[in-house]
Amino acid sequence: MAQNYQTFLKEVLIDENTLQARIVELGKQISADYADCDDLLLLCILKGGVMFLCDLARHIEVPHAMDFMAASSYGIGARATTGSVRIDMDITVPVKDRHVLIVEDIIDSGYTLSFVMDTLKVRNPASLKLCTLLNKASRREVDIMVDYVGFEIENKFVFGYGLDLDEKYRNLPFIGVVDEDALKNDA
Numbered sequence: 001m002a003q004n005y006q007t008f009l010k011e012v013l014i015d016e017n018t019l020q021a022r023i024v025e026l027g028k029q030i031s032a033d034y035a036d037c038d039d040l041l042l043l044c045i046l047k048g049g050v051m052f053l054c055d056l057a058r059h060i061e062v063p064h065a066m067d068f069m070a071a072s073s074y075g076i077g078a079r080a081t082t083g084s085v086r087i088d089m090d091i092t093v094p095v096k097d098r099h100v101l102i103v104e105d106i107i108d109s110g111y112t113l114s115f116v117m118d119t120l121k122v123r124n125p126a127s128l129k130l131c132t133l134l135n136k137a138s139r140r141e142v143d144i145m146v147d148y149v150g151f152e153i154e155n156k157f158v159f160g161y162g163l164d165l166d167e168k169y170r171n172l173p174f175i176g177v178v179d180e181d182a183l184k185n186d187a
Helices: 016-033 050-057 111-121 180-186
Strands: 009-014 040-046 064-074 084-089 099-107 127-135 148-152 175-178
Touching: 016 050, 016 127, 016 148, 040 050, 040 111, 050 064, 050 099, 064 111, 084 111, 099 111, 111 127, 175 180
Parallel strands: 040 064, 040 099, 099 127, 127 148
Antiparallel strands: 009 175, 064 084
16 A cells, blocks of 8 residues: 655754745846846756746746756765766756856755766856755765755655655655664554
8 A cells, every 4th residue: 555755754944835835036046147048047956846946936037947967876875975976968058158056956965966066167157156955964974065955954854845755755745854773664
């Protein structure tokens, strides 16, 4: 029998209204910062960043294009990383001389985004900035400059609003904290 997300929900960390209000603010800030830009590229890191990208793009008032990249960081378990990163799907448009804004769901260790940014820098964009919905600075192992942050969060295992729990529950309109005891009992 399929389980409801509530089985694994310890608490709602960021509710839908708070999420959407902050995304509107980020859209306004990005619009102001890129007001004179006519070649902005929003580069979404898949899969988790899609919901955030869609809502954020609606609030960015400057013309922009979108593209996608998928990157994987490998480790043991869903919360571990070795620092080994690979590009699973590359972007389809050239970034040379374009203003690129990477849109990500969450940054914790920094390995994946550091690798993605280094990969893009050698392609000579006019500028390269990073926007993340969630920032887990306490888990950072690689120094990375984040230009736009939706929310700073503690080191909690979260899901919803694009973030998955075993590839499920990305569709939730809020960010929830995983009840890790319930998750272990389900295994």
